[in-house]
Amino acid sequence: MKPVISLRDLEEMLRQGRDVRALPPDAILTPSARDFLRELESNGALKPRSSTGTAAAQPAQGAEAKPQPPAQPLSSKSPRAELEAFFHSAWCRELKEQMCDIGRRLWERAYVDGNGGNIAIRVGEDLALCTPTLVSKGFMKPEDMCLVDFEGNQLFGNKKRTSEILMHLQMMKAQPKDVASVHCHPPYATAFAVVGITPPTCVIPEYEVFVSVAVAPYRTPGTPEMAKLVADLVDKYNTILMGNHGVVTWSHNNVEEAYWRAEIIEAYCRTLMVAAHLGRPINTLTPQQLKDLLKIKECLGFVDPRYGLQECELCHNDDWRPGVTCQVPAKPETTVGYDPEAEALVQAITDEIMAQLK
Incomplete structure (x- = not known):
């Protein structure tokens, strides 16, 4: 009997880090499984399959399919077995390796010292x-x-x-676009954080396009208070200088x-x-040159x-130097002129009232 491959079978293969192209030549794919493979093919992860609906031939030796995330995002309420398989999947393994690589680059650039610094990537609904x-970012391992x-x-x-x-x-909760x-603690940026100054704008194009910076006041690292102060800023800023501490950045694309x-x-x-x-x-x-850069920035999301x-x-x-400000024309002060006739009339009425009161 020919084996029947369902969508659930393919998802389980991905969770286990197996290649979904390694199917029996006579396998029959269910419609949902066929659609799922087409989606992977459109992403460049698989070679096109034959018109019979079976999996395409194996790729050339040495070629590997790019690991894919689960078809349906997992959550903390997913079965523990699924979460464990997901945590050890090829896709998660690739993300872990990226985190190790970035940790090493942070350490090599002296952006972190001791066991300082940390990295996070959103991988599910929650x-x-x-x-x-307590691990140096320069010597982390995927495990x-x-x-x-x-x-x-x-x-x-x-x-x-x-x-x-x-x-x-808290940043990810406050900013749904935050995926990583x-x-x-890079020293020059942290110097600005220590004195509580936002770097000036309108100087270098790359800075204007890729970052938007705010300063969060100091709170004890790791506390909910510190988390809230930073999270309150991520709606409009992607780079936060943490007072007397360091820097935290986020991206809607990748780590x-x-x-x-x-x-x-x-x-x-x-x-x-x-x-x-x-x-x-x-x-x-x-200002016009900056306005042009902001148009590019907005297009990039x-x-x-x-x-x-x-x-x-x-x-x-x-904070840095006075810049251009919008000049609002001051309203002219209104002055009341002296009118002798009006003054005389008021005085006459006043005198008459006072005489009647005697």
């Missing part, structure tokens, strides 16, 4: 992968990663999850982009500090609180 606590729900409860992982996971989770976030923002804010702050010592005023973009502002409001930098 699930996230995160880095462990060190943890799976947590959005309340911070650890579901899987050999090591204990990061103590600052609540901040990442990176927290680190790599969140890491890029850490690089961009650090390079920008370093450039500003170097330029400030050259003895010349910093040249700035015009990045958040920014300046959308819709007038040109004269775009390059105002109170």
